[in-house]
Amino acid sequence: MKAWAVFFDAPLPYARGVEIQERLHAARLADQIPDVVLLLEHTPVVTLGQRGRHDGVRVSAERLRALGVDLARASRGGNVTFHGPGQCVLYPILRLGSQEADAHGYLYNLEEVAIRTAGDFGIRAYRREGKNGAWTDDGKIAAIGFRLKRWVTLHGMSFNVDIDLAGFDLIIPCGLIGERVSSLQRLLGEKSPSVAQVGARLAHHFSEICGRELDVFRVDKDLPADLKPLFA
Amino acid sequence: MNVPTELRYTKTHEWVRLDKGVATIGITDFAQEQLGDLTYVELPTVGDNVEAQSEVAVVESVKAAADIYAPVAGTIAEINKKLMDQPELVNSDPFGDGWLFKLRPDDASEIDMLLDADQYEDMIPEAEE
Numbered sequence: 001m002k003a004w005a006v007f008f009d010a011p012l013p014y015a016r017g018v019e020i021q022e023r024l025h026a027a028r029l030a031d032q033i034p035d036v037v038l039l040l041e042h043t044p045v046v047t048l049g050q051r052g053r054h055d056g057v058r059v060s061a062e063r064l065r066a067l068g069v070d071l072a073r074a075s076r077g078g079n080v081t082f083h084g085p086g087q088c089v090l091y092p093i094l095r096l097g098s099q100e101a102d103a104h105g106y107l108y109n110l111e112e113v114a115i116r117t118a119g120d121f122g123i124r125a126y127r128r129e130g131k132n133g134a135w136t137d138d139g140k141i142a143a144i145g146f147r148l149k150r151w152v153t154l155h156g157m158s159f160n161v162d163i164d165l166a167g168f169d170l171i172i173p174c175g176l177i178g179e180r181v182s183s184l185q186r187l188l189g190e191k192s193p194s195v196a197q198v199g200a201r202l203a204h205h206f207s208e209i210c211g212r213e214l215d216v217f218r219v220d221k222d223l224p225a226d227l228k229p230l231f232a
Numbered sequence: 233m234n235v236p237t238e239l240r241y242t243k244t245h246e247w248v249r250l251d252k253g254v255a256t257i258g259i260t261d262f263a264q265e266q267l268g269d270l271t272y273v274e275l276p277t278v279g280d281n282v283e284a285q286s287e288v289a290v291v292e293s294v295k296a297a298a299d300i301y302a303p304v305a306g307t308i309a310e311i312n313k314k315l316m317d318q319p320e321l322v323n324s325d326p327f328g329d330g331w332l333f334k335l336r337p338d339d340a341s342e343i344d345m346l347l348d349a350d351q352y353e354d355m356i357p358e359a360e361e
Contacts, residue, residue: 049297050290050292050297051272051292075297076295076296076297077292077293077294077295077296077297078294078295096266105265105266105267105268106266106296107266107267107268107293107295107296108268130269130294131294132268132294132295133295144295145295145296146295146296146297147296147297147298148266148267148296148297148298148299149298149299150244150299150301151243151244151245151298
């Protein structure tokens with residue numbers, strides 16, 4: 001099964017990411033395009049999931065604005081999280097359950113992508129019972145939250161590479177009090193890889209675990225002409 | 233994967249059981265497994281008129297939110313109130329105590345046009361084990 005992987009070079013405002021995902025979702029539902037996975041970074045933003053509550057945000061809306069951090073509600077499952085440059089975001093727009101390798105469950109598969117990617121850089125990451133995402137001994141390294149509309153996925157996973165972890169102090173990540181958030185840079189110091197290196201490994205493991213052979217594009221460089229309107 | 237043969241199915245992974253003119257609707261074993269442990273179920277209001285394929289409920293697990301669709305047009309006759317306190321029933325017994333809502337179809341014969349168990353089974357992935 002073929003799918004597209006589309007990499008973005010510049011950090012994308014959250015609202016733009018939602019707009020592009022919704023366009024791709026509609027096109028995927030209409031079978032105009034194959035499954036797609038987006039790999040990108042966001043400009044700083046705090047997002048609240050479907051049932052995320054404002055008390056998961058520790059500072060006022062004014063304070064966020066002053067810090068240059070957007071605040072957005074997201075239709076994904078899960079609670080509150082933070083995105084910003086230095087974090088690799090994976091948004092798969094996949095049709096689940098049409099004779100493909102989803103037998104373990106989509107959530108399990110996304111966790112597996114994060115765990116194997118961390119492993120590529122020498123970090124042991126693992127699942128924790130009752131707490132989704134990928135965890136290290138130093139805290140959570142990848143967060144997951146997604147939406148299914150007509151069983152085509154939206155949103156996905158974020159993986160911390162060298163994001164400024166102070167952004168997570170603005171919130172109670174995932175509503176879990178007292179849980180730490182980590183990043184590859186915090187764990188590896190100077191040996192930490194770039195976001196681009198991590199993005200390539202995430203795409204590789206996604207391809208294997210979710211059973212999609214990827215055609216890779218860069219949004220500002222080699223996107224075929226007929227795809228450009230979807231990303232305009 | 234458990235797919236009871238006496239039920240009808242939709243491409244969006246709902247199941248339908250028609251009994252004395254009332255259709256009971258839930259999500260399949262495949263669907264609950266994809267979503268993981270449910271934490272919240274938002275159900276329609278009894279008396280609502282719903283169109284076929286319209287969004288009538290939302291189920292949420294720790295990390296996923298999924299829309300649930302009416303398989304056929306009709307009137308919501310009953311909702312499974314137990315799910316307010318025990319959404320996990322959908323995981324433990326998706327075809328039984330984990331039913332979501334009942335609907336009185338405008339035209340019960342539309343249910344015959346839904347997928348049968350064989351057709352539905354062809355649509356879902358093979359287990360890897």
